[in-house]
Amino acid sequence: MQTLKARFALLVGGAALVVVLAAGALLAALHASEVALERSLAAQARLDLLTELSGRLSDYGLASIDAVNAPALGRGRIAAARAEVERALQTVDERIGREAAGAATPLERNEMATRSRPVARLRAALSLLDRQVDAALQREESAARTDAVRGALNGFGAITGPALSFLVEAERRAVDAASAEARALTNRLRLGAVAAALAAFGALLVLHRAATRPVLRHLDAIREAASAIGRGELETRLPRQGRDELGLLVAGFNRMAGRLSRRERRVAADRAALEETIAARTADLRAANARLEDIDQARRRFFTDVSHELRTPLTVILGECDIALRTLPPGDTALRAGLLAIRKRAQGLHRRVEDMLRVARSEAGQLELDLRPVSLLPILSEAVEGFASLARSRGVALAFEPAPADVEVRGDPEWLRQIVEGLIDNALRHAAGATRINVALATLGSTARISVTDDGAGFPAEGAALFERFARAGGYGPAGFGIGLALARWVTERHEGAVGLETGPDGRGARVVLDLPMEGRERAA
Structure with a gap:
C-alpha cells in the first residue's frame, strides 16, 4: 500500500518539476526580451545622438552665417559651435565603437562598421568646411564673404547630407526591427504562457487525482465521524482502510471514541454525585448568608448605638472644658494648655462620632x-x-x-x-x-x-x-x-x-x- 509520504512526495515533486520548467521558460523569455529591449534602446540612443549632431551642425552653420557681418566677433561663436559639433561627433563615434567592440555576432559587427564610414566622411567634410569658412571670413567685402560661406555650407551639406540621412535611416530601421522583434517575442511568450498554463494545469490535475483525491476522501470520512462524536454519538467507529498513516489515524480515532464513551459514562455518574453535593452546599450557603445578614444588621445597630452613646459624654467633656477655660486664672498656662489639648482631641473625636452616625443614618436611609x-x-x-x-x-x-x-x-x-x-x-x-x-x-x-x-x-x-x-x-x-x-x-x-x-x-x-x-x-x- 502506497503511504501518504510517497503520495505527497509525488505531488510535491511534480509541482516542483512544473515550477522548474516554468521558471526555465520564464528566464529564457526574459533573456530574449532583454536582448530585444537592449537593441531597441541602443538604436534609439544612437538616433538621439545623431539628432543632437544634426542640431549642432545647424548651430555651426548659423554661427558661420552670422559671422559674415562681424568676422572678429563671430569667430568666437564659430569656435564654440565647432567645439559642440566636435563633442557630438566624438560621442557618436565612441558609441558606435563601443557597440562594435561588444557585438555578439559578425553580422552586428558588420552593421556597426557600415556606420563608422559615414561618420569618418562627416569628420573629413567638417575639417574641409572649417578651412573654407576661415578663408571666406578673411575676405574684405561682405558680399564676397557671404557668398563664400554659403557656398562652403552648401558644399558641406551636399557631402554630409547623404551620410547623415544614411545613419538616421539605419538607426530608424534598427529601432523598427527591434520593436518588431519585441512584438513577435511578446506574441510567442503569450502563446507559450497559455500552453505552459494548460500543461501545468493538466499535470497538476493528474497529480491531484492520483495523490490527493483518495486522501481527501478518507479525510472527509474522518471529519464526518468527528462531527458525529461532537454531537454526542460516541459509538461512532470508522472502518480500517490500510496500514498507512491514514489507517493508523483511523485506529487512533476509534480508540479515542471508545475512551470518550467510557469516560462519558463515568462523567454522568460523577455529575449526579456533584449535583447532590452542590445542593447540600447551596443549602449551607443560604444558611450562612442569612447569618451574615443578621450579623450585618446587628453591626449597624451597634454602630448607631455606639455613636449615640459617645455623643453625650463628648458633649459633656467639651462643655466642661469650655467652663474650665473661662474660669481658669490667667496665669495658669500649664493647665490651660492641658485643657486646650483635651478640648481639641474631644472635638476631633466628636467629629468622627458625628461622621459615623451620619454614615450609619445614610446607609439606613434616615437622613433628609x-x-x-x-x-x-x-x-x-x-x-x-x-x-x-x-x-x-x-x-x-x-x-x-x-x-x-x-x-x-x-x-x-x-x-x-x-x-x-x-x-x-x-x-x-x-x-x-x-x-x-x-x-x-x-x-x-x-x-x-x-x-x-x-x-x-x-x-x-x-x-x-x-x-x-x-x-x-x-x-x-x-x-x-x-x-x-x-x-x-x-x-x-x-x-x-x-x-x-x-x-x-x-x-x-x-x-x-x-x-x-x-x-x-x-x-x-
Whole structure:
C-alpha cells in the first residue's frame, strides 16, 4: 500500500518539476526580451545622438552665417559651435565603437562598421568646411564673404547630407526591427504562457487525482465521524482502510471514541454525585448568608448605638472644658494648655462620632437633606477660616481661590460645609509632606466645581477604593476612620453632583473635585 509520504512526495515533486520548467521558460523569455529591449534602446540612443549632431551642425552653420557681418566677433561663436559639433561627433563615434567592440555576432559587427564610414566622411567634410569658412571670413567685402560661406555650407551639406540621412535611416530601421522583434517575442511568450498554463494545469490535475483525491476522501470520512462524536454519538467507529498513516489515524480515532464513551459514562455518574453535593452546599450557603445578614444588621445597630452613646459624654467633656477655660486664672498656662489639648482631641473625636452616625443614618436611609438655593462663597470661606489656625500650626499654607462671581446651587448648606471641612481635614491629616492646601471655586458651564488640592504625596494606586466606607490605603497618612470620602460622595450624589480624585496640576499631590449643578441651569438653558 502506497503511504501518504510517497503520495505527497509525488505531488510535491511534480509541482516542483512544473515550477522548474516554468521558471526555465520564464528566464529564457526574459533573456530574449532583454536582448530585444537592449537593441531597441541602443538604436534609439544612437538616433538621439545623431539628432543632437544634426542640431549642432545647424548651430555651426548659423554661427558661420552670422559671422559674415562681424568676422572678429563671430569667430568666437564659430569656435564654440565647432567645439559642440566636435563633442557630438566624438560621442557618436565612441558609441558606435563601443557597440562594435561588444557585438555578439559578425553580422552586428558588420552593421556597426557600415556606420563608422559615414561618420569618418562627416569628420573629413567638417575639417574641409572649417578651412573654407576661415578663408571666406578673411575676405574684405561682405558680399564676397557671404557668398563664400554659403557656398562652403552648401558644399558641406551636399557631402554630409547623404551620410547623415544614411545613419538616421539605419538607426530608424534598427529601432523598427527591434520593436518588431519585441512584438513577435511578446506574441510567442503569450502563446507559450497559455500552453505552459494548460500543461501545468493538466499535470497538476493528474497529480491531484492520483495523490490527493483518495486522501481527501478518507479525510472527509474522518471529519464526518468527528462531527458525529461532537454531537454526542460516541459509538461512532470508522472502518480500517490500510496500514498507512491514514489507517493508523483511523485506529487512533476509534480508540479515542471508545475512551470518550467510557469516560462519558463515568462523567454522568460523577455529575449526579456533584449535583447532590452542590445542593447540600447551596443549602449551607443560604444558611450562612442569612447569618451574615443578621450579623450585618446587628453591626449597624451597634454602630448607631455606639455613636449615640459617645455623643453625650463628648458633649459633656467639651462643655466642661469650655467652663474650665473661662474660669481658669490667667496665669495658669500649664493647665490651660492641658485643657486646650483635651478640648481639641474631644472635638476631633466628636467629629468622627458625628461622621459615623451620619454614615450609619445614610446607609439606613434616615437622613433628609434640606435643599434650598445657597451661595457657595460664604460656605467655603467659613470652612477655610475654621481650619486656618490648625493649618498654621502644622506649617501648611491654606488658601482659598473664589470664583470671579458668587455661585449659587441648590443644596443643604450644613452638609456642604461639613464635607468641605472633611476634605480639608483629610488633606491636613493624610497628605504626607504637604506644604500647601488650596480650596478653589470655579464654574464650568452650568456646573459649579469645588476643588481641594494639596502638594503632598498624592493618592495611592488604589485611590478609587478610598470612596468605600472605612477604606484606608496602606501607608497613606496616619490612620483614620476612613469615612470622609464616603460621606462626601454620598452627599454629593444626593445633590445630583459627582466627586472625583485627580493628580495635582504639576504632576504631584492630590486633588478632590466636587461638581454640583448650578441653581437655575434649566432656565439658563
